[in-house]
Amino acid sequence: MPGQQGQERKxxxxxxxxxxxxxxxxKSEVAAYKRRRxxxxxxxxxxxxxxxxxxxxxxxxQLHVTKPFIYSYYRNKSELLSEICQTGIQLSLTALDEALAxxxxxxxxxxxxxxxxxxxxxxxxxxxxxxxxEEKSLDPDDARRIRDLRHQxxxxxxxxxxxGKEHGExxxxxxxxxxxxxxxxxxxxxxxxxxxxxxxxxEVVMDAISVVMKIVAKRA
Amino acid sequence: MPGQQGQERKxxxxxxxxxxxxxxxxKSEVAAYKRRRxxxxxxxxxxxxxxxxxxxxxxxxQLHVTKPFIYSYYRNKSELLSEICQTGIQLSLTALDEALAxxxxxxxxxxxxxxxxxxxxxxxxxxxxxxxxEEKSLDPDDARRIRDLRHQxxxxxxxxxxxGKEHGExxxxxxxxxxxxxxxxxxxxxxxxxxxxxxxxxEVVMDAISVVMKIVAKRA
DNA sequence: GATATTTGCTACTGTCGGGTAGATAGACCT
DNA sequence: AGGTCTATCTACCCGACAGTAGCAAATATC
Numbered sequence: 180m181p182g183q184q185g186q187e188r189k190x191x192x193x194x195x196x197x198x199x200x201x202x203x204x205x206k207s208e209v210a211a212y213k214r215r216r217x218x219x220x221x222x223x224x225x226x227x228x229x230x231x232x233x234x235x236x237x238x239x240x241q242l243h244v245t246k247p248f249i250y251s252y253y254r255n256k257s258e259l260l261s262e263i264c265q266t267g268i269q270l271s272l273t274a275l276d277e278a279l280a281x282x283x284x285x286x287x288x289x290x291x292x293x294x295x296x297x298x299x300x301x302x303x304x305x306x307x308x309x310x311x312x313e314e315k316s317l318d319p320d321d322a323r324r325i326r327d328l329r330h331q332x333x334x335x336x337x338x339x340x341x342x343g344k345e346h347g348e349x350x351x352x353x354x355x356x357x358x359x360x361x362x363x364x365x366x367x368x369x370x371x372x373x374x375x376x377x378x379x380x381x382e383v384v385m386d387a388i389s390v391v392m393k394i395v396a397k398r399a
Numbered sequence: 400m401p402g403q404q405g406q407e408r409k410x411x412x413x414x415x416x417x418x419x420x421x422x423x424x425x426k427s428e429v430a431a432y433k434r435r436r437x438x439x440x441x442x443x444x445x446x447x448x449x450x451x452x453x454x455x456x457x458x459x460x461q462l463h464v465t466k467p468f469i470y471s472y473y474r475n476k477s478e479l480l481s482e483i484c485q486t487g488i489q490l491s492l493t494a495l496d497e498a499l500a501x502x503x504x505x506x507x508x509x510x511x512x513x514x515x516x517x518x519x520x521x522x523x524x525x526x527x528x529x530x531x532x533e534e535k536s537l538d539p540d541d542a543r544r545i546r547d548l549r550h551q552x553x554x555x556x557x558x559x560x561x562x563g564k565e566h567g568e569x570x571x572x573x574x575x576x577x578x579x580x581x582x583x584x585x586x587x588x589x590x591x592x593x594x595x596x597x598x599x600x601x602e603v604v605m606d607a608i609s610v611v612m613k614i615v616a617k618r619a
Numbered sequence: 620g621a622t623a624t625t626t627g628c629t630a631c632t633g634t635c636g637g638g639t640a641g642a643t644a645g646a647c648c649t
Numbered sequence: 650a651g652g653t654c655t656a657t658c659t660a661c662c663c664g665a666c667a668g669t670a671g672c673a674a675a676t677a678t679c
Binding site: 229311371 | 451590
């Protein structure tokens with residue numbers, strides 16, 4: 180998970196006089212691991228039961244710890260949600276960037292983008308779903324930060340679409356609006372895919388690629 | 400709003416010995432009106448703040464009444480949610496049925512379906528959005544009833560797609576899966592359209608029609 | 620105009636859950 | 650061994666909110 184800016188916790192590690200800083204480093208690695216585990220369990224419960232309906236006691240129970248344990252790694256409940264939502268788009272955004280880094284025609288790139296992002300969404304469904312469903316529950320500041328990330332995503336897709344149109348590969352009316360439909364196709368996967376359900380991940384990803392390519396293709 | 404089965408309230412109107420039943424009828428009309436108003440305000444608040452985060456006191460305040468007033472028309476909070484969600488899909492389903500009643504080629508019918516349903520979704524966004532977002536919070540029984548309605552919707556779309564394919568108008572792999580993508584396009588409108596936003600309702604509806612037709616069209 | 624019925628309100632209860640203060644147990648140091 | 654520090658827990662607080670009991674005002678009935 181990239182882009183994990185080390186937010187300060189309640190009890191910051193002092194990092195005082197130790198000449199060898201190895202032990203201190205290990206400690207902070209352990210702390211980071213605990214934070215990840217908290218988020219992991221929280222995301223499962225938020226996904227299954229919703230943010231408001233999930234209690235921190237329930238999250239603690241999943242980890243076989245108690246509520247104050249969580250509070251020594253996160254300030255409050257909404258910080259958990261914020262981190263989950265951010266992970267959600269951050270994952271998608273990173274997948275998008277990676278796909279765009281590979282060069283090729285706009286058509287090839289767009290296929291690559293949908294393929295990679297769709298797979299990431301399926302693999303990390305609970306983060307994405309929670310993000311899509313619980314945006315309203317975010318603190319205003321976090322909501323803004325996360326909307327910005329989302330906006331980056333849409334802008335980059337729109338830029339790719341524009342490039343494809345200029346090269347005569349795609350045809351559509353308005354790039355921003357079309358990018359939003361592409362985003363819709365991807366989001367829909369998170370709402371609808373169910374592991375072990377009627378359709379396989381591969382089928383869903385292939386469908387998504389096919390749908391997106393049809394949306395932007397010349398001569399319908 | 401069709402399909403409004405008069406659920407019994409806490410204090411049922413006795414409807415006893417009156418020979419002329421006019422006055423009693425008026426009374427129940429008034430009661431039905433009050434129920435509708437409660438749902439209307441509740442849907443606004445659920446849409447804006449989420450189901451769990453909305454208090455019944457807040458709903459009551461919007462109506463300039465008090466909480467016990469609501470409890471004399473609905474059994475509990477989750478009954479409000481259930482009615483809102485049901486209204487959500489019921490509206491879509493009714494629009495679908497109306498569109499299917501008009502005859503024409505599968506292509507014409509599908510365009511009609513998307514046009515009408517998309518408009519209904521935009522006009523009743525808060526019901527649809529709440530339904531999509533808060534399904535998890537429904538009582539199990541209500542959830543099942545509402546999933547059945549949703550399933551009807553998807554089945555009818557799938558049937559139309561199959562008909563179009565048989566007539567050589569459409570091309571796709573699997574009708575059920577394609578119907579779900581069509582449903583996705585429509586749902587996406589509810590999540591994303593914003594009245595007075597950057598794009599008009601008409602633009603969004605036209606886009607939706609165009610996207611759906613591209614998804615099912617022969618030769619991409 | 621007295622009485623019954625309906626309708627909404629005031630005022631309450633009980634519970635749940637986010638958040639915290641302070642204790643305890645282990646690790647670590649010297 | 651005694652002292653310090655850190656991580657986690659026990660035990661609590663308090664506010665919010667779903668839901669209710671019972672009253673009061675309005676309205677209908679005779």
